[in-house]
Amino acid sequence: MNIYQKLLDELNAGAKAVMVTELEKVPAEYSGNNQGYCKKEYFTEDCLQQSGLYPSMQQSLLNGELQIIESPEGKIAIIEPFFPQPCLYVFGGGHIAKPLTEMAAKLGFSVTVVDDRLSFANKERFPDAARVICESFDRCFELLSFNAYTYVVIVTRGHRHDAQCLKAVAQRKWAYAGMIGSRRRVKSLKEQLLSEGCPREVLEKVNAPIGLEIGAITPQEIALSILAQVVSYRRLENPGMGRESAKISWTEFDRDVLEEISRGKNERRAIVTVISAKGSVPRKAGAKMLVWPDGKILGSIGGGCSEGAVIQTAIDIALNGGYKIQNIDLTGTIAEDEGMVCGGKMQVLIESLS
Structure with a gap:
């Protein structure tokens, strides 16, 4: 049973949880592929205190927002809250x-x-x-x-x-x-x-x-x-x-993508996760997309040419491993050129699942 299946089992049982993704030091400005480790752990609400990231994890479950924490050494921890399907x-x-x-x-x-x-x-x-x-x-x-x-x-x-x-x-x-x-x-x-x-x-x-x-x-x-x-x-x-009324800022939850990952198939794939979203963007933090080496996808991070560029990166990572944090700019004329009414900036994590 892989970690995503365990996470889904907890969610199906009505528990809230956070997934913590720890990345090695990344290149300047998050450019290029990093072949270092990409470690994942999940914690249910009752087990948060087992992690040194307890305060941040607790905050993510309270406000429903994904957090990115970078250490002085340049290592990154992505804290992603998950809530049961309504x-x-x-x-x-x-x-x-x-x-x-x-x-x-x-x-x-x-x-x-x-x-x-x-x-x-x-x-x-x-x-x-x-x-x-x-x-x-x-x-x-x-x-x-x-x-x-x-x-x-x-x-x-x-x-x-x-x-x-x-x-x-x-x-x-x-x-x-x-x-x-x-x-x-x-x-x-x-x-x-x-x-x-x-x-x-x-x-x-x-x-x-x-x-x-x-x-x-x-x-x-x-x-x-x-x-x-x-x-x-x-x-x-x-x-x-x-x-x-103030909006509740829950992260996006692409259940179809998580269910596909949870099946643990032995095949090359890459998962794309929106980890930061500012302005009027098509998808919010937490949105996911699964990409196969042949270009097949499941889910979406918003469509348009920007998604196409991410898919190309994801295909490369699916084939060669590693991960990358990629920036997407949808402001001004960029969004207009793509025929999109939105405008803003997104940051996505692309990581190998093979």
Whole structure:
């Protein structure tokens, strides 16, 4: 089992972790390939104190930002935080659940759909879902795990099922919970659950009626309004405050790339990681791309001619080993020449995986 598989196992178990990449002294201005060692270690949140980089690692997990630390001797340590993939539980497999699941999967959520009807709870109906569970709404919670990266959408077909789901959800940990329904229906349901002992402070956190108010009518529009609200809870410190809310600066997480690396195939490849991003750049720190010697790629650091230059370097490193830190300038006329609306500077680490 390679280090990336171990990292993914920790993330899948709901743990936060940091990957530390230590590089030997690099040439001036990070130019040219370095054939020295490139050592990697990962630490879960509970094990950070085992490293001399503990304060920096702890800070990365707090603010979600990748850090680059250079010693007086010129050695470099790259501290990269990783967080579990957000999980979206959709209770109810009706007409809203279909576009909701499709959109959520494209946004990087691992989606689980639950319904008690086999005709609605099947993989053919929800090909983009990671899991589809056909089980009653009062028993399905035995099959689900909740943590700080769990997002819940309740869109069942009836008041009784909504009550079953919301009562069970109220007893668990989650980042977001929302339930469809009119204000009158939602008020009645919350009063019912309060009388049954559900904590008022928990019920007040439930977004009901669900979604942002965009005048949605069709199932696709309603799904969009729901996911817009879900994303705001994932990306903003104070959802609902609009532009006044500070953004949560999580690093990018390319799960497809990590899963491919974790398989440990015995073949030459290079991995490209954005380690620094300033200005309006297409991808943020943490974004990854895998490059094979024949030019095949998985993932992206933003496209354009700048990515093409990085791919050429990555092909060379995939064939010959070593690593390089490469600068990408997307400011001014450079971005215009590439037809890109963004402008800024990126720094990428390109390293051999062979």
